[in-house]
Amino acid sequence: MLHSWKVLGVGILNKQLILSIEGLCKTYETAGGSICALDNVSFQLEEGELLAVMGTSGSGKSTLLNLIGAMDIPTAGEIKLNGIYEEGMFKEPQATVYRRENIGFIFQSFNLLKDLSLEENIALPLVLKGETDADIDRKVTKMLEITGLNKWRSHRPVELSGGQQQRVAIGRALITSPPIVLADELTGNLDFNTSTDILQTLLEMKKVFNQSIVLVTHDPSVATYADRVLFFHDGKIVDEYTCTRTDEDMDIILQKFRHILERSA
Secondary structure (H helix, E strand, C coil): CCCCCCCCCCEECCEEEEEEEEEEEEEEEECCEEEEEEEEEEEEEECCCEEEEEECCCCCHHHHHHHHCCCCCCCEEEEEECCECCHHHHCCCHHHHHHHHHEEEEECCCCCCCCCCHHHHHHHHHHHHCCCHHHHHHHHHHHHHHHCCHHHCCCCHHHCCHHHHHHHHHHHHHCCCCCEEEEECCCCCCCHHHHHHHHHHHHHHHHHHCCEEEEEECCHHHHCCCCEEEEEECCEEEEEEECCCCCHHHHHHHHHHHHHHHHHC
């Protein structure tokens, strides 16, 4: 269930609209002047949707994730969850509560705690929420089964492969069943076969938990796993594509991404 400040959203084509981004802007002030990282960005995310965000370095992708995750404060615009805008969501302690109740993060660098075991890393969000030992053990055991990591549960991150570490990161992000998962280049440090395995795992778990995912990537092959792709350039959405689950997805996504590269040249 979403945090108490949320109400039932508007159904679109029998799907619940979970996230609305409206006129989002972010400007950074530097010694050299103002830098516009996001410029009037608007889009919507449905429950259970996997949305890929593509763009070159500096196009605003990571800034977008930071704002959705209340890790940074927008210069202008609104972020609504189930149709509700909470003005205090970017201020502490509300921001921490918002993240804990609504957002799961998956990072390219895994960000696992090296001194904790695999199962302790996965359990950490539940510990921070103050859940009972019995509930933590039950949920972690289930997550280890889903991710196929049960026999490595006592291992530490350094003893795991890159793919196994990313599975741990995925398990940690989903253990609290957050309605929204933010993934930043989650396959960036992995080879092709391991990346494919990780993406399949993410899709399977999305079906189990019915979560909405915003996936930042620069890889067209990764974007083909999405339901929809947004293309960013200079802080703006410049194109969009809805995947058809056919062979032409890769060609169209690659073509659209090449157009962005040409703009950046």
